[in-house]
Amino acid sequence: MEKCTNFDRNVTVYEQTQMSNLESVLSAADANTDTALQRLFALLRMPSISTDPTYHDDCVATADWLVAELNGLGFDATRRDTPGKPMVVAHGGPKDAPHVLFYGHYDVQPADPLELWKSDPFDPQIEEGPDGPMIRARGASDDKGQLMTFVEACRAWVETTGDLPVRITILFEGEEESHSPSLVPFLQENAEELKTEIALICDTGMWDGNTPSICTMLRGMVAEEIVIRAANRDLHSGGYGGPAANPIRILSHILASLHDEQGRVTLDGFYNGVHDVPGNLAQQWESLGFDPKDFLGKVGLSTPAGEQGIPALHQIWARPTCEFNGITGGYTGDGFKTVLPAEARAKISCRLVWDQDPHAIRDAIRARVRHMLPDDCEVEFIGHGADKATVMATSDPAFEKARKALATEWPNEAVYTGGGGSIPIAGHFKEVLGLDSMLIGFARDDDAIHSPNEKYNVKSFTGGVRSWVRVMAALGK
Amino acid sequence: MEKCTNFDRNVTVYEQTQMSNLESVLSAADANTDTALQRLFALLRMPSISTDPTYHDDCVATADWLVAELNGLGFDATRRDTPGKPMVVAHGGPKDAPHVLFYGHYDVQPADPLELWKSDPFDPQIEEGPDGPMIRARGASDDKGQLMTFVEACRAWVETTGDLPVRITILFEGEEESHSPSLVPFLQENAEELKTEIALICDTGMWDGNTPSICTMLRGMVAEEIVIRAANRDLHSGGYGGPAANPIRILSHILASLHDEQGRVTLDGFYNGVHDVPGNLAQQWESLGFDPKDFLGKVGLSTPAGEQGIPALHQIWARPTCEFNGITGGYTGDGFKTVLPAEARAKISCRLVWDQDPHAIRDAIRARVRHMLPDDCEVEFIGHGADKATVMATSDPAFEKARKALATEWPNEAVYTGGGGSIPIAGHFKEVLGLDSMLIGFARDDDAIHSPNEKYNVKSFTGGVRSWVRVMAALGK
Incomplete structure (x- = not known):
């Protein structure tokens, strides 16, 4: 032959x-x-x-x-x-x-x-x-x-x-x-x-x-630290609780506003530049037999928490996120202290896909915070890197x-x-x-x-x- | 004489x-x-x-x-x-x-x-x-x-x-x-x-x-610490961001749900036992000439943040509150770490007035948290005292x-x-x-x-x- x-x-x-x-x-x-x-x-x-x-x-x-x-x-x-x-x-x-x-x-x-x-x-x-x-x-x-x-x-x-x-x-x-x-x-x-x-x-x-x-x-990322400042010192929650702005409450409202009930991110223009996964690529991914229950089960979870209706593998590889990586404010030690803290801070990062613009998304985060901030409070933004996918x-x-x-x-x-x-x-x-x-x-x-x-x-x-x-x-x- | x-x-x-x-x-x-x-x-x-x-x-x-x-x-x-x-x-x-x-x-x-x-x-x-x-x-x-x-x-x-x-x-x-x-x-x-x-x-x-x-x-108080646990370890937000539950996000949603847009607390039965201030007492308080701008101005604030339509002095002396005294979760040091934390915790305290029942309010807090908790997450409650007004x-x-x-x-x-x-x-x-x-x-x-x-x-x-x-x-x- x-x-x-x-x-x-x-x-x-x-x-x-x-x-x-x-x-x-x-x-x-x-x-x-x-x-x-x-x-x-x-x-x-x-x-x-x-x-x-x-x-x-x-x-x-x-x-x-x-x-x-x-x-x-x-x-x-x-x-x-x-x-x-x-x-x-x-x-x-x-x-x-x-x-x-x-x-x-x-x-x-x-x-x-x-x-x-x-x-x-x-x-x-x-x-x-x-x-x-x-x-x-x-x-x-x-x-x-x-x-x-x-x-x-x-x-x-x-x-x-x-x-x-x-x-x-x-x-x-x-x-x-x-x-x-x-x-x-x-x-x-x-x-x-x-x-x-x-x-x-x-x-x-x-x-x-x-x-x-x-x-x-590979997903990109934009990371942002937000510091909300209210009173000029920690206050006693007995003497001021009620009339005085509480930065943890303000921060919680801001963070809670960032996702809708379907798990989508609500920032203005967030999904600009996000594309559908091409059919042939989606087919390849489908063939991998990825099991979200098994994937989550290994870390003690069972219910996919991201965007509703999007397969978990697509969520990780081809969809953007907005996650909260750290939060702190007030008294966090053992026991209890009835303080109204002067400030609270959160670290937020968005994983980005396709053609999303990290700078536009940073701007959208800052605009949301400013929009929700009471007049007599202040915010400091600390940018931590911005890379496209x-x-x-x-x-x-x-x-x-x-x-x-x-x-x-x-x-x-x-x-x-x-x-x-x-x-x-x-x-x-x-x-x-x-x-x-x-x-x-x-x-x-x-x-x-x-x-x-x-x-x-x-x-x-x-x-x-x-x-x-x-x-x-x-x-x- | x-x-x-x-x-x-x-x-x-x-x-x-x-x-x-x-x-x-x-x-x-x-x-x-x-x-x-x-x-x-x-x-x-x-x-x-x-x-x-x-x-x-x-x-x-x-x-x-x-x-x-x-x-x-x-x-x-x-x-x-x-x-x-x-x-x-x-x-x-x-x-x-x-x-x-x-x-x-x-x-x-x-x-x-x-x-x-x-x-x-x-x-x-x-x-x-x-x-x-x-x-x-x-x-x-x-x-x-x-x-x-x-x-x-x-x-x-x-x-x-x-x-x-x-x-x-x-x-x-x-x-x-x-x-x-x-x-x-x-x-x-x-x-x-x-x-x-x-x-x-x-x-x-x-x-x-x-x-x-x-x-x-004198206001009473019920204080409660809430620990939300999701995955069994800290996760990388690149590898898990999207499908994995984020306890800071869950906690933010819970905290943000506790007040409505008028600043009222939304817990079931929260205002049971709260009475109006009797007219003669309200008159005495009115005569004090309390100036909320001056009161808040001393600590660097200007806009009353509590229940809309309630004078600030009444808010402090005769109205209940639900305040967040501490919050922590994930990475809180300098710089950034793209972690999805395994847990997040908050310290919440309610100042109580008149005949509010601290135990009923603790129960209402716990019921709210359980109601909003995803099926695959856990909560630990740590009670920190409950005193009537x-x-x-x-x-x-x-x-x-x-x-x-x-x-x-x-x-x-x-x-x-x-x-x-x-x-x-x-x-x-x-x-x-x-x-x-x-x-x-x-x-x-x-x-x-x-x-x-x-x-x-x-x-x-x-x-x-x-x-x-x-x-x-x-x-x-």
Whole structure:
């Protein structure tokens, strides 16, 4: 059969060569598993905790280790110092191939409370888990294990074919777990060097163990703190209760006014720029079999509380919210104090989708508060950030190429998912470099990232390496 | 003229004798002023801070000092130890005369912050003030100066006539500033000994410098803490915002539901037992010239916030409230945290008037919360006390006698006032001893009780002594 086909058309020969290349690279990746795990373990042993100055030198050493690894694979890799932790930037692959930017972060969360770990968080172990063997260490999943899936995929390509199937710029950050203070300035200063056709970010998870995902929608957010001030001092509720304005009461009225009985947000113009989920995407989401009872049941709830008539998964991925994240006023200690407080404050945040304008929504919040504020009271507004939603242009053929490539590796088709939260790096790539991001990762819900006993399934690691081998091949075509 | 009249009728002679007695007693009181102030200063030098165990012995010494003073005036006075600070109980006056219980407290608030005092809080000084000389010391007004007005009035009577015009039982407490833990048990154990016809409490103020007052209505209170629990842990507002119940939002809706647009409380049956202010009392209140703009202006407010159409003074003295004294939930520190909190809590208190039933109102609060609580959320209620309003039976002739007696001492007629807060001792006298209380005091709004630089006008002290001389005479008739 093969020979016959080979003689039929040259293009078939070419395709078979490519296929054969891909199979060889995948075989090489599989054959490398033991040494790849040794390299990952070396990386995991470095306590690169970015938030704690004690570990600054460890972070620098980790960056150097990555630079050496990448140079060893033929990349032109350098450590790029910043006012915080260094970046690692590397360039490789054929200059005339499609060009991708790959992002991961080498810093990790602190490991405490240490006493809750089953083993030393910086002495990685292979343990047998319910879903097969797993790597237990701080950073195993977030994000050292994930970024090494891409590095090992590069290794398999280089070892097998002598080069990479795509042109690659790598950016490893060392401050992701401490709010990335150096990232945007670094992107701005090095925009020309870092501009590619698309970004690949490996810091997310699969939908489930059999279903890879590409996250294509991330909600934005506008956050606002409101301080209502009434009397010029705390008052006694006996002497003033009645005639004196009570800021907790005013604040409660304002907050209660922000949703109607259907759970919709009542701010003027709030839904401007909110679009319907396209039919094909809605179908993909439908196919995920998301069970809101199960989702809520895990946190002790049972009744969806959001917009009536909107499926819970759509609420999280494609609908905006207005949530109250903190409130305080008056006496909050044990016992009772009959005070009429001078002030009360609330922290409000709206998750935003599609084309909602965070600045218009901040204005609408402030207008509502001012409208409901009694004449003799005052309000202070403290703005806490305003970011639009990030919605990837999945019409770019790279998305379908990657989705199909992932489908060949895993039992189920890959799905385009949303993300209820923000992943700031995707927004920064969009804003500073003009790049859409493909968020592809292999973490599992039970990886306990940021918690004691973080782990990464060996299957996530090996499947991740094989997935990147395939995605690179697909994007290189 | 006098002689003629003397011969007219015996009763006139008797009245004139009485009058002459009264004038003599008042003259004696005036003549005693310097030594009376010396005695008050001796009392003020004792740092009887009840809340601080360091000063326990000082409290006991203060009780002993008062016992000695009263025994020196012919009272049968004893120190009565309790698990806390001692009580002072004294009996005096003719057995067949009308019998009154006089209450004051000898303990004081702590004096800190000391650096804000112009002079040592326990080294009393006479200073010139805007309204004449004043006594500067901790406890000068609250309550040592006030209780000594009564003691010095007794002295003037005894020195002048050899006895008191009424039968008197004195009760001095040493724990008023630390929530009176021993008081109710002491009243219960000694009810027979302490029962009289009426109680006199000297721990309040005048309406203004020219207008004495008798406080006849005190608001009660029911206080309730509400804890709303939703998810079994704090959630990320990105991952759960929308479908997951937010306890701050639930709590805001509940609190906002408790008042209607007219400022009335919407709890079922809340106004049961609330009565109109009788016309003659309303007239007295009207005559006070209370200016709500001035009242609110002093604390930086201008617009009455309570029930629409109800004068502010009535709101404070004769109308119930539902106020929010504290609220907390979620992240309340600096900056922002996009948490959906697991719980939120509020402290609510209702000031009660007339015959409102605190227990029925607590039930109504709980019913409202349960009614508005989503099925998958939980509520915990923490009750914090439930006291009915105290409304004195001013139909008892003693009230009018005292009011007329005060009118002869001061430029303006005495008025029956209300009190927005509770004075627990009046409630305890009513509940345990079945006694109505006449709350007559001579403090001024600017006395800075509980604050640095507490003072008591010398005119409050001397006018207070003379007032008690007159009130005793009136009650003895």
